[in-house]
Amino acid sequence: MDQHNPSIRDEALALLRGGTTNRAVAELLNVPRGTIGWWLYQDRKRRGVQYEQPTDCPLCTGRGFDRVAYAYLLGLYLGDGHIISKPKQHHLSIFCGDTWPGLIDAAESAMHKVMPLPRTGRRQKDGCVEIKSYTKHWTCLFPQHGPGKKHERPIVLTSWQQEIVDAHPWDFVRGLIHSDVCRNMNWTTRMVGGVRKRYEYPRYWFTNVSDDIRQLYTDTLDKLGIEWKHCTRAGRKYNISVARRASVALMDAHVGPKY
Template sequence: MLQNGASQRAVSDQFGVPRGTIGWWAYEDRRRRGIVIARPCHCPRCKGVDFDRSAYSYLLGLYLGDGHIVSKPKQHHLSIYCCDSWPGLIDEAERAMRTVMPGYSTSRVQKKGCTEVKSYTSHWTCMFPQHGPGRKHERAIVLEDWQEEIVEEHPWGLIRGLIHSDGCRVTNWTVRTIGGERKRYEYPRYFFTNKSDDIRQLLGQTLDRVGVEWTTLARGSDPFNISVARKESVALMDLHVGAKY
């Protein structure tokens, strides 16, 4: 029936056999007859076509912060983990995936306190050659030349993605003496925390490029934090990044 053009659904409905089983039988039949069906490729890097570079810069930041790629013989996907407190971030992560790789499906998997946004294709390793075994802070993270060009063109995309993943905008406070009276003074500040020296250096270099002043704050003896606190720099960050939502 399948060879005569019937759909797998029709065969499944007629014989009461699950569609997954029908699909497997069809695959085995094609394999025995030497028929190879090539899956369509929508990877812009493999096809040498243009893609949305601004969306890619943002997605690169999300990947370097809270993302990872699963690349196994029968399982391939990019995952970005987003806190459930920021539903807008979840939407933006999925939108960026669909924009960069429009030919592949996405899904959301609910976890405890967070949502895993997934996009299914083995070609995410083409788009993020930083993929490799082990944790990102335990291996070198170096951008390729074509990624450097994108970050130079769209630096705020990368900054925004990194802050949205491993950063935050908070309100700090201190006490100052004004006119002989001690008053509480509040001011906004951006933080970025990541164990990878390479990723923090990448953020620092990109902040320098757009004129944002920043400092490194140590957690004990570990310089895991980047801080942006100067008024003019915070205003720039508010204009191009903003708080999570």
């Protein structure tokens, strides 16, 4: 690291202090990235500068952000997401079935729209893909994060989150549906002219163990004029059904099929 001309080192530090990335400086000056990182570390240490990871967190910086994308991402997080927050590991993970590549792209796109700076990645798991975005600031945007499973702790929206959901309810519902809902064909039988006939109809079926998350879902459906009902299966009351023709049509128009 010491074989480089001091003038090259001074030029690199000037660029770094001006905000140029390590990678860009390394490529510009033809110096290994490890060397650039070491020079930067030594420079900060000598000047007594405490390094802070750059962030574009809306709550920490006060910048505007894509609230439509956030409403959708909030629904995904409450359904199939979690945050890992450890001293050296911070990331938001959303899990999507690998049979729905469009949803995988939509989830990653929403992360970028809400906070463009953090890097993202994908990891194939058994039957699903984990989409990850790396920054500890996701805990700022999702204060529902905490120890244990979601259904074992209260899930309550903050006032600013509720304002976003109220302004973009369909996007919030779409996120919940893309994580915890299936649209299937239900059936029943009816007597028609003295003959019992099978009758099929579409239904949106939402399942979540958390009472609070189900309440957020049904409260939003109420505001949208969607008729729903609780359905108990095998003694479990974790299911919300939307089966009325007009309500299903509304859901189809504003949510659309998984893809």
